[in-house]
Amino acid sequence: MKLLVTGGAGYIGSVVTRMLLDAGHEVVVLDDLSTGHAEALAPEATFVQARVHDAAQVLTADAGFDAVLHLAALISAGESMVRPELYWDNNTVGSLALINAARSAGVRRFVFSSTAAVYGNPTELPIPETAGKTPTSTYGATKLAVDMALTSESTAYKLASVSLRYFNVAGAYLRNGVALGERHDPESHLIPIALEVAAGRRAKLQMMGVDYPTVDGTCVRDYIHVEDLARAHLLALEAAVPGEHRIYNLGNGNGFSNQQVVDVIREVTGHPVPVEPAPRREGDPAVLVASATRAHTELGWTPAKPALHEMVGDAWAFYRSQIIGEPAA
Numbered sequence: 387m388k389l390l391v392t393g394g395a396g397y398i399g400s401v402v403t404r405m406l407l408d409a410g411h412e413v414v415v416l417d418d419l420s421t422g423h424a425e426a427l428a429p430e431a432t433f434v435q436a437r438v439h440d441a442a443q444v445l446t447a448d449a450g451f452d453a454v455l456h457l458a459a460l461i462s463a464g465e466s467m468v469r470p471e472l473y474w475d476n477n478t479v480g481s482l483a484l485i486n487a488a489r490s491a492g493v494r495r496f497v498f499s500s501t502a503a504v505y506g507n508p509t510e511l512p513i514p515e516t517a518g519k520t521p522t523s524t525y526g527a528t529k530l531a532v533d534m535a536l537t538s539e540s541t542a543y544k545l546a547s548v549s550l551r552y553f554n555v556a557g558a559y560l561r562n563g564v565a566l567g568e569r570h571d572p573e574s575h576l577i578p579i580a581l582e583v584a585a586g587r588r589a590k591l592q593m594m595g596v597d598y599p600t601v602d603g604t605c606v607r608d609y610i611h612v613e614d615l616a617r618a619h620l621l622a623l624e625a626a627v628p629g630e631h632r633i634y635n636l637g638n639g640n641g642f643s644n645q646q647v648v649d650v651i652r653e654v655t656g657h658p659v660p661v662e663p664a665p666r667r668e669g670d671p672a673v674l675v676a677s678a679t680r681a682h683t684e685l686g687w688t689p690a691k692p693a694l695h696e697m698v699g700d701a702w703a704f705y706r707s708q709i710i711g712e713p714a715a
């Protein structure tokens with residue numbers, strides 16, 4: 387298939403692009419490099435530096451795209467609470483422009499990066515796709531709006547669309563000399579921040595909230611390896627059905643508290659990770675754990691790397707390759 391991947395210079399988009407190319411697809415990456423990295427772009431993909439708002443310039447009727455995989459977004463739930471207008475414009479207005487462009491160009495399939503953040507404080511655990519959706523962050527709300535737009539689009543125009551609701555993504559792609567991993571600036575995710583502390587590049591880890599109603603007071607999250615996540619995109623492309631908007635949670639169904647994650651990082655790296663208690667981050671639910679039963683049964687998707695140790699090990703190898711220059715793959 388000829389595919390447009392938005393956000394292909396980012397953490398997850400670069401791995402998705404790599405795996406689509408390996409499966410024999412033709413890929414055009416559209417990314418404005420606002421948070422992405424030119425070094426993460428696959429050399430075999432065509433790169434267009436542009437905002438998703440301007441996707442119509444690429445998604446023309448005669449360009450012959452079969453599908454769009456839309457990963458481009460601003461992703462910090464914390465920042466979305468203080469700069470909500472950036473998130474509504476980038477994540478929602480930009481996505482609506484992309485959906486319009488896809489319709490005009492006659493693109494029949496659309497895979498969207500949604501998020502566990504659409505659920506807010508879960509009404510049931512593990513969280514099924516049918517659970518109540520009351521996002522506690524603007525980030526989650528901007529993504530839920532796009533999910534709803536895709537439902538309308540599929541109903542009205544027979545688009546075959548899939549929303550993949552990722553839980554916490556971790557690990558790195560390390561194969562054949564290619565190293566693709568997480569590099570956000572500023573970093574807001576626990577594992578890469580804790581690795582910086584383990585590497586001595588940051589003095590301590592601020593534990594955002596130690597009074598949640600959980601096993602040790604810290605937030606509980608469900609982690610998924612980025613390679614497993616990327617593989618789900620290939621399955622979703624194949625499974626998309628005209629006139630249907632399918633929604634799949636992608637997680638392991640196991641929760642780890644932030645404190646437990648730090649313990650694994652200490653074990654894997656062999657370094658101390660000093661922790662300092664800090665106030666809760668606004669918009670953070672206490673527990674997010676996925677039920678991915680639907681993805682298992684309908685997509686035939688099963689995580690190949692469900693162990694947190696393996697995710698942290700790969701993230702650590704990637705981190706060392708970036709900072710210390712050790713070969714990672």
Ligand SMILES: NC(=O)c1ccc[n+]([C@@H]2O[C@H](COP(=O)([O-])OP(=O)(O)OC[C@H]3O[C@@H](n4cnc5c(N)ncnc54)[C@H](O)[C@@H]3O)[C@@H](O)[C@H]2O)c1
Binds near residue numbers: 399418552569
């Ligand atoms: N990382 C996670 O744990 C996680 C969890 C749930 C959902 N997601 C979703 O996965 C997707 C990818 O996340 P990531 O961690 O790879 O983030 P990232 O910041 O590494 O990548 C996002 C990419 O999108 C690009 N981008 C942003 N806005 C754009 C715009 N308007 N036009 C063109 N390009 C734009 C950036 O330059 C970047 O390359 C996002 O949609 C995010 O909401 C991520």
